[in-house]
Amino acid sequence: MEIKVAIIGPYDFLGEILRIAATFSDVTWIPLGYKNVQDAKRLVLQCKEEADVFLFAGPIPYQIAREHVVEPKPMVYLPYNGTSLYRVFFQIMREGGMLHEDYRLRFSIDVLNKQEVEQRLEELSIRVDQMYALEYQLEQSTDDILRFHHDLWTSGKVDAILTCVASVYEELTRLGIPCYRIIPTKSTIQECLHQTQLEWKNLQLSDNQIAVGIINVESMLKKWGSSEYELQRKKIAIQEILIDYGEEMQALMNWPDRNEVIFVTTRGVIERTTNMYTRFPLLEKIVNRLNIAVSIGIGLGRTANEAQSKAGDALAKAKARGGSCFIAMHDGSVFGPLGKDYHLAYSLRSNNPERLDAARKSGLSIGTINKLISFCQNYGSSQVTASDLANRFDVSLRSARRILSKLEQSQLAMVVGEEQPLTKGRPRQIFDLRLHL
Incomplete structure (x- = not known):
């Protein structure tokens, strides 16, 4: 049975993906390009009836679509992993000639996890004087990422910029700033295309x-x-x-x-x-x-x-x-x-290190942490009262206060205001949950 896979990514990268995708049989590829990554949401809605699986050219369009589109269809994205970084660092060494014996690299990088970047630098024995990393958060815009790099460059803190965002790369290059774009390697693309097929088969089995x-x-x-x-x-x-x-x-x-x-x-x-x-x-x-x-x-x-x-x-x-x-x-x-x-x-489970760390710090179960995050996403705000939690979790007010107290003691929540109930009674404290939503 032939499957239809929508590929959503920047225009200049779609061609590379499609060249590798042409070797796959029993798949119809639907290329959907964008200039602005925020268009990912619109593109998914545009083809949600036609496509069986969505493939995103990176974690940012994937996160945007995942946040705003609830579809019972598999969503896969091309990761920016170690091999992508190896290629960029080799490009810096070959083109920039900056990594001679006494040189220590000063650079900024976005989207990727800082620890992963440090591991790749150590494996390549690249000496670093300063690295500025901006890990991606859903509330960030491409302008925020561009501003992060541009400010570091204009203040003389970096000699090179590494970015995963096509529009940021294009703008910095236009301004004449040394910028290197991180894109998945051909082997990564091929593995991910195989994964899209497996996701579809798993969906059929499930x-x-x-x-x-x-x-x-x-x-x-x-x-x-x-x-x-x-x-x-x-x-x-x-x-x-x-x-x-x-x-x-x-x-x-x-x-x-x-x-x-x-x-x-x-x-x-x-x-x-x-x-x-x-x-x-x-x-x-x-x-x-x-x-x-x-x-x-x-x-x-x-x-x-x-x-x-x-x-x-x-x-x-x-x-x-x-x-x-x-x-x-x-x-x-x-x-x-x-x-x-x-x-x-x-x-009730998780392998997310940030959520596991929150559970360890607060003494709450990972299921409770996941439930709190789901509650905030449904509620549309990270600010809640004990009464809100009691009503939605169907627990006593005392239990809700205990949960919030544990979060506050572990600095995962803080009191930011008060709310006066409609009926007589003491004002309710409003807590802002500092969980990674």
Whole structure:
């Protein structure tokens, strides 16, 4: 089956990618160029129906698209890794002739992680007098990056500039400033093109992952009272809804006891019927028709046992909220509560060093750190009160204050203001969370 891959990057770099891409079979490449990297968002929206996979020519357009576009499609980007740096440093040595025995390099660099750059310099035995590194943050504009380099050059602090941003390179070159552009090597491009194919194949396989759902009705039975006739009527009404749901989703339904219903389907069906884990029509139907709350946990896994275990975890979270739906993935990600404007998507795991460091400093779990970041992204602000957290995390006000206190003590949050509640009471402290969102 032929796949369609949209390649999004600066105009002058697309040709290099397409020359290597021409050797791949069963792929239709859709080149989409830009002059301004901020156009990445518009280009993704432009071809979101046509493309199966998105390939970005670098981490910046990828981050921009990832932040603003929610699409159930794979997104891959060309990394600026060690081999890219080797080429640029060799170019400086060959063209600049600056690295003679007594010379120590003074330069500025953007986007890349400072530690990675230092490792490559050490491997090449390049002596450095001063390095200024601007690691990319989503709120940065290309003008900010340009200003960073230009100010260092005009103040005489650097002899060369290394940039990953095409527009910054073009402008600095126009001004006659020694500038070297970092671009992925041919081998990196080829590896990434292979990855786009694998991402598509993985998506096809994951579509067939097993999904197990558990619908808990224990709280409903208690609420209905002791009349056996009333209980039976309600159970028959739920069974009718579940039979319709099972037929619609081609799911296997089983009611092993009077308190729980189990259904089995596939991940692809769940993604389509929940609008990518944002709402659950079955829950809405039961609530609207019977005016009762239910707790639903859905687990996705590579095996039936794994999916059922994850469904149990998700059900526990749903029960804790007194009636809702959560989805737990095999990789530790959690979505929920579904059907709410403020549903959270977060992972119970992470290999992000900044998030792991935040968890270690604060004494909070990595799941809580991920949940806080997801909350801020949904909330649209890093400034929150204990009341905000208590309401959205469904925890006591005391627990929310404890979380904020730990963050404040570890300098990951600070009080920036107060909010007067509508009703009588003490002003609420407003905290600014210093987490990498």
